[in-house]
Amino acid sequence: MPSQLRFGDEDFLRCRFAISPLWETQEAVRTLKRPDRHAYQAPWLRRIRRAAAGLDLASLWLLMPRRGHAPDWLGPPPIGPAATFEEEIAAVRASDPEAAREDTALSLACTPGAPDSARGRAWLADPARMITELADAVEEAWRVLIAPDWPRLRSLLEADVAFHSRRLAEVGLGTLLPELDPRLSWDGRTLTLAQHIEYARDLAGQGLVLMPSVFSWPDVITGFEPPWQPTLVYPARGIAGLWTEPGTRTPDALVRLLGANRAAVLSALDEPATTTALAHRLGLAPSSVSSHLTVLRDAGLLTSRRYGHQVMYERTPLGMALTAGAPA
Structure with a gap:
């Protein structure tokens, strides 16, 4: 009822x-x-x-x-x-x-x-x-x-x-x-x-x-x-992902699933971030990070929200589950 x-x-x-x-x-x-x-x-x-x-x-x-x-x-x-x-x-x-x-x-x-x-x-x-x-x-x-x-x-x-x-x-x-x-x-x-x-x-x-x-x-x-x-x-x-401690490196299983750079982008989003911030953090070209973010968002692993001139990306519950569940 x-x-x-x-x-x-x-x-x-x-x-x-x-x-x-x-x-x-x-x-x-x-x-x-x-x-x-x-x-x-x-x-x-x-x-x-x-x-x-x-x-x-x-x-x-x-x-x-x-x-x-x-x-x-x-x-x-x-x-x-x-x-x-x-x-x-x-x-x-x-x-x-x-x-x-x-x-x-x-x-x-x-x-x-x-x-x-x-x-x-x-x-x-x-x-x-x-x-x-x-x-x-x-x-x-x-x-x-x-x-x-x-x-x-x-x-x-x-x-x-x-x-x-x-x-x-x-x-x-x-x-x-x-x-x-x-x-x-x-x-x-x-x-x-x-x-x-x-x-x-x-x-x-x-x-x-x-x-x-x-x-x-x-x-x-x-x-x-x-x-x-x-x-x-x-x-x-x-x-x-609540009880998962931050890992010291990108989980190997996630690398095999998504590829090294895409997995690194997803793993780096412990908190919302912009394309530029992620590129600086990971040492990748902004254009490459932007491409990976688009794929991850289209797959339902990220969401994006615009704040003024910036676009912030954050993991969805599915993205959190993937980064939490893959053993290092």
Whole structure:
């Protein structure tokens, strides 16, 4: 069944992008229990396995049903476009106990036996203590799982926001929204997500928060209930190359596939660059680099964007996957 978000006239003016370290922390915890999310996260999972084993995540996992409601108060939409984890966890700690109790009861009902478990009964009997316990668990998960890698994660998420902000300026909201993920469609007033959970909400003038996520992949997530601002969480661009360390040379397999110079051009694009910058970096003629860039772009491995008199090239997710997956 589909999920639908219905836009009114004012909602078109109140859409914004945001990133959330709190959300990434929650979804990283969820990913530990979701093998279907492990493909792109395997290097991270190997690295944090020992540290994660020292965490007590049972309380958080109890509120993360595979299908059903997760409490919005514990993983709310971001409070600003670039809020820090400290700001977000402070907002969680300030949650209204009675509202948190009702929200948590809905989540517990999605897991057989959870409402009658000792932990579930204790939470519902003392929601203020529940808020403290769960906020402490999330903060410890942040410290161990996410904080060491947050600069890298934030850079990827900010690059996604920058890319899609440019697309918004180029093509408008109606074209951008279905570009965020193939499961999204747009009919001029309603954004529809093809998924197994039926959900519908009128945005009612609140607009829509668009939030890229690393650890939510491959899911696209909606479903925040009032009074929370409607939010769409989608997989960020470039996840395939996130955990790959820069190589000291062009991978041999990529050279065999593309040829030495073309492979060198693709490998050199760790960040967006112009033809002139790449030519200088690689010691190649600008005309040769331009030719290689055209071929790589036509093959879907690069995108190009004009800024004033310059054209910047950057890898697509496919280009990232190729440079990440080829052994040296």
